[in-house]
Amino acid sequence: MKLFHPGTIFVERRARDYPMAQEILARLSDLPVREIDSHQTMAAQELGINRRIAAEKRSLILAVKDGELVKQIERDLFRPTPNEYYIIHSLGCPFDCEYCFLYDYLDHQRPTIFVNLPEVLRRMAEIIASSREHIHSEDETASPTSPALFFHAGEFSDALAYDHLTNLSQPLVEFFAGQKHARLEMRTKSDYVENLIGLGHNGQTVVSWTFNPQDVAGRVEHQTANLEERIRAAQRVQADGYWVGLRFDPIVWYPDWQTGYREMVEKIFAALNPKKISDISLGMFRATPGLRRVIQHRVRQSWLLAGELVQCEDKKYRYFKPIRLEMYRAILGWIRAQAPEIQVELCMEAPEVEKLMTRTKTETGNL
Amino acid sequence: MHIENIAIAKIDLSSPGWDDFIFTYPLEPGPLVESIRAVELQQPIVVAELDEQYKIVIGVRRLLACKELGWKKISALVRRNETRENLLWLSLQEKVGGRPLNAMEKSRALQRFAILWHGDLERLQKEICPRLDIPPTIEAAETFLFFKEFTERHQDDLAAGRLTPQHAELLRPLRPEDRRVAAEKLFGEHRVSLQEAREMVDNVSSLAARDGVRVTDVFERPPIKEIFVNESWTPRQRASQLRTYLQHERFPRLSETEEKFAQLAEPLAKHKISVRPPRFFEGNELTLTLRAGEAEEVGSAIAAMQDATKRGLWKKLFALLQGE
Numbered sequence: 001m002k003l004f005h006p007g008t009i010f011v012e013r014r015a016r017d018y019p020m021a022q023e024i025l026a027r028l029s030d031l032p033v034r035e036i037d038s039h040q041t042m043a044a045q046e047l048g049i050n051r052r053i054a055a056e057k058r059s060l061i062l063a064v065k066d067g068e069l070v071k072q073i074e075r076d077l078f079r080p081t082p083n084e085y086y087i088i089h090s091l092g093c094p095f096d097c098e099y100c101f102l103y104d105y106l107d108h109q110r111p112t113i114f115v116n117l118p119e120v121l122r123r124m125a126e127i128i129a130s131s132r133e134h135i136h137s138e139d140e141t142a143s144p145t146s147p148a149l150f151f152h153a154g155e156f157s158d159a160l161a162y163d164h165l166t167n168l169s170q171p172l173v174e175f176f177a178g179q180k181h182a183r184l185e186m187r188t189k190s191d192y193v194e195n196l197i198g199l200g201h202n203g204q205t206v207v208s209w210t211f212n213p214q215d216v217a218g219r220v221e222h223q224t225a226n227l228e229e230r231i232r233a234a235q236r237v238q239a240d241g242y243w244v245g246l247r248f249d250p251i252v253w254y255p256d257w258q259t260g261y262r263e264m265v266e267k268i269f270a271a272l273n274p275k276k277i278s279d280i281s282l283g284m285f286r287a288t289p290g291l292r293r294v295i296q297h298r299v300r301q302s303w304l305l306a307g308e309l310v311q312c313e314d315k316k317y318r319y320f321k322p323i324r325l326e327m328y329r330a331i332l333g334w335i336r337a338q339a340p341e342i343q344v345e346l347c348m349e350a351p352e353v354e355k356l357m358t359r360t361k362t363e364t365g366n367l
Numbered sequence: 368m369h370i371e372n373i374a375i376a377k378i379d380l381s382s383p384g385w386d387d388f389i390f391t392y393p394l395e396p397g398p399l400v401e402s403i404r405a406v407e408l409q410q411p412i413v414v415a416e417l418d419e420q421y422k423i424v425i426g427v428r429r430l431l432a433c434k435e436l437g438w439k440k441i442s443a444l445v446r447r448n449e450t451r452e453n454l455l456w457l458s459l460q461e462k463v464g465g466r467p468l469n470a471m472e473k474s475r476a477l478q479r480f481a482i483l484w485h486g487d488l489e490r491l492q493k494e495i496c497p498r499l500d501i502p503p504t505i506e507a508a509e510t511f512l513f514f515k516e517f518t519e520r521h522q523d524d525l526a527a528g529r530l531t532p533q534h535a536e537l538l539r540p541l542r543p544e545d546r547r548v549a550a551e552k553l554f555g556e557h558r559v560s561l562q563e564a565r566e567m568v569d570n571v572s573s574l575a576a577r578d579g580v581r582v583t584d585v586f587e588r589p590p591i592k593e594i595f596v597n598e599s600w601t602p603r604q605r606a607s608q609l610r611t612y613l614q615h616e617r618f619p620r621l622s623e624t625e626e627k628f629a630q631l632a633e634p635l636a637k638h639k640i641s642v643r644p645p646r647f648f649e650g651n652e653l654t655l656t657l658r659a660g661e662a663e664e665v666g667s668a669i670a671a672m673q674d675a676t677k678r679g680l681w682k683k684l685f686a687l688l689q690g691e
Contacts, residue, residue: 047486047512255577296540296569301576305569309616310647318623321648322690352651356689 001191001223003164004094004111006060007296010042014064016345018088018115021062028060032350039063039091045109049297056109057094060165062281065114070151082097083148085127086155089114089168093157095189099304106289113162121175124151128182134231151176154187154208169195175179185245191225191233197240206278208245209238211268213260216252219303227264231271237301239278240249249283249347251327253307255317261327262334269338282331285350286344312350312352321353328357332367370411373517374441377415378421378430387451387479388415388424388458392526394469396432397604403432411442413461415454421445423455425461433492455479463498470535471526472625473499474514481512510536518547530554545582547577552586552609559606568614579619624648628687638671639664648688 008155009031012209015021016035031121036042067086091112094101102109114120131149153172163169170183171184177200184205196207214227219267225233233272233324234244238248252262254260287295292309295302311319318324337343344367346354357367379385409662412426423430424446433441446454459476462468468476476490480495481487488505496503501511510532515523517535524530534554553559553567553684573581585591594600632642639658645651659665675681 045486045488047481047488047509092570206501255579296572300540300542301572301582303576305573306577308621309573310618310649312647312649313645320618322623322624323620325690335633350649352689 001229007058009034010061012036012039012063013116015062020115020117020166024062026148028166039112042110047146053109056197059110059149059266061110061112064116069120071128084150086152087120088156089153090157090162094156094161095224098220098295098299099285101291102194103294104288127145132178148181151182158188158190159186160188160192162175162204164192167195171200173199173205176204189221189224190361191229193233194350201242206243206245208233208247210247211264213264215260223240229328231268235271243276243278245278246280249281250285252285254303261331274342277342281345281347282328283347284318286318288316292317325356368444370442373443375434375439375441378423388454389427390462390472390475391427392475399428399432400435404436410535411444415446424458452483455483469526470532471514471522473501474511474653477508477511478515513539516543530615534564537564541582547688548583548586563610566612567610572615574617617659624687630685635671638668640668642689653684
């Protein structure tokens, strides 16, 4: 995978003196730097959505995050996640996954790194401290799949896409190494794990990869590591003692999906140690009407829109329910053939689909 | 500024960029020729003197009409030492002050300013879109700019209002060669609503993606060809047939489930009981509607529902709802 190297840097005036900004600017000292007032009004003035996005993704913004730095997760309306938070360390992403919700969420797609990391760490410490009184004694044995508190990096950007510039993983992993009841998930499609190797993580960090068959990744997940590279990176961090999470999300329907996903599952389990896989989540491709429109305009005859997409109750487009169920059941079956006991969950699904899938629950209450 | 009598031959009408300040579409002078022949030219044209030549700024149809009439000279207001931007503004002000601009003229006005301002979308949105009665959004501006990629025939259709900008916009995600065929087949002589058009374009495009073929290939399929050669159908019926075919092909599993559901629920219809699944079978509740005009009908409907229970009909309907 080619590491992100922007063509231009924009720096918010107030961000310039932060140590992280100084370090990034030193690493990219060959690039032109322009000072700006705010990262929020930086849409490129290019005609054509593809040219606009390409122009925006060639730059990098260093900014200071105002407002909430750590947010409670509300992403799954169907299943409350009161003890889960995401860390807003960056916004936008140098990768270009055609299905990314950010295309319908952000005003512009310029990769933006927030340099006020100390404030993020401080805020996380406050949340953990204030939660301590609610943590029961049984949480002492919290497993990687059910810690008392879970913090996610990689919600509004890939968690490792900038790590060669920021070395963000080091302070985060070291912070969580000292936490008894809180864990970190770094979710990525990168294969850059150099900064993770050798850190004293104390088992408190889960590095999770989004996986798709190479047929899909090659078509719709641009600039990311390919399937083999992601598997190799996951192997490396497992060998260094980390837990690895598998995110099969979004699962994309395409004519040969059975072969693609079966081979992918087999490949992953042939390479990784199932005992060091924390959990697996399955999520079907979904798109808001806005994202669907962006995909239509960006990609002619996109695979993403080739399946039987229907509008669901939450207005998002998903594959027709029997197709979703068929795909979940098939993929779950291939996973279970390799690892009968691994925790598997669905995400962003309708309650009735969750219910239908739980009919296949194992004795441990797992899917 | 004086009115001058200038040689028509000195007005550039052929070099690339001769129409840099012109938005008029179509250019043919049409009835103006006869009008000028009858009453002469009542209003001078406006030209700009640039590089020892004149460039037409206002009155291109009048100029072409006079040329067609064989005139050698034409009365014109000559603008000298004006910036290109000023000339473009002059042309625009004159144009929007007159008759309403058609979609192609709006498109051309945007194009000219987009070139002048090196594609500065923000300025186009703020300064030009409102004057052209185009919503001041990136999407709307890009829609109108995109019309230049259309074939001449479709540009004519847009200018004449036979193709609406909203319909044309739907063709944008298609390949240029697919747009022509799609426009002909989907919005040809049959005037489909915007919603129908959107559905058909989405379906044909997704079908092509799924099957790994071009949109043009989809239209070559025998059932579609059959729709277009069947002369007993009206354009409206043809559009309806095409829409149904595309929907069925695009959503085979959904169509199959809908058909099964309708088949199962059909015996209840004669007892005035309608059973409906949630939209696209998302959700887990059926909607039952019972209509009755007298007490006996209620009794008969209840008996029919009990009979359906005995025959396991409800279970079958719920099974479909659950994706079984």
